[in-house]
Amino acid sequence: MAVATDEVERRIDSLSHALRASGLRLTHQRLEVVREVAQSDRHPDVESIYRAVRERVPTISLDTVYRTLATLDGLGLVKRVTATPGPARYDANTAHHHHFVCTRCGLIRDVDDQELDAVSAARGAAPFGSVESIEVQLRGICNDCRTKERDHD
Amino acid sequence: MAVATDEVERRIDSLSHALRASGLRLTHQRLEVVREVAQSDRHPDVESIYRAVRERVPTISLDTVYRTLATLDGLGLVKRVTATPGPARYDANTAHHHHFVCTRCGLIRDVDDQELDAVSAARGAAPFGSVESIEVQLRGICNDCRTKERDHD
């Protein structure tokens, strides 16, 4: 668990309130799916979340995980990350932040940086529509992949 | 065709050279797939490219389009766009640029902006790896979706 315990608690609390406010039910399955996503800062995909939650809720089904994540996304409690091709991945950090993306292995890590936060809606985007959020993707090679590359020399 | 004819020509030229340099064959199918992607600035998905190319090469198969795009991506002649969930989309603009993304309909448009180009590799990313490229995603609602929204009031 790489996310601080109190932040995990805060995220789970926020879930309960948001569900109640929307008239949705706080089920065991939803709670455990959120707990799983909230604990991780690795932007896990649906399959990983499913496997992890099943350790605690052995009867949960994959489609419930899909449905739960879609519901939570709709409520703004998690965000679907679209930085890599392939399986859907989710992020419980709903605060404004940026991403480092490894183009080799697909690692995604949150980047908090005030300089990047200061990037403002470009004039270049004005003709297309109204900008509501800005995310900077820093693409490159992660430390692990770089090390592996050296080992193969 | 929204991309200037001479730019399309330049991209097709660049294909021929790159394929030859890699010892790959310049087939009719590859040429027409590139022409299709190079002509468009809408970041088409594989299915759209397939449909469009089939008008000129009726016998082409969908899996050839998939394979061709993967090959071209490997050579750096097109880039797979990972800004929206769902089907793979491709961009023939391999120059450094940014994207406006409509979160409602999935529209993606290239944004050229010197201010955004000036965004530099954040210190915040340093611990994770080496940054090789930076893309800014400007997310919001496009003009068309905004208009539709008003019409439904």
Next chain:
DNA sequence: GTTACTGCAAACTTTTTGCACGACA
């Protein structure tokens, strides 16, 4: 007690792969 949610199974969409024929160099 209602009604929304879940699990199961099946369907659907998107993408990949094996193989034999045909076309490029």
Next chain:
DNA sequence: TGTCGTGCAAAAAGTTTGCAGTAAC
């Protein structure tokens, strides 16, 4: 002519959906 690329078909991967039983409120 040799070999790579294509088309076909089937499979694999990822995601969605209908339905009947179950659990939350």
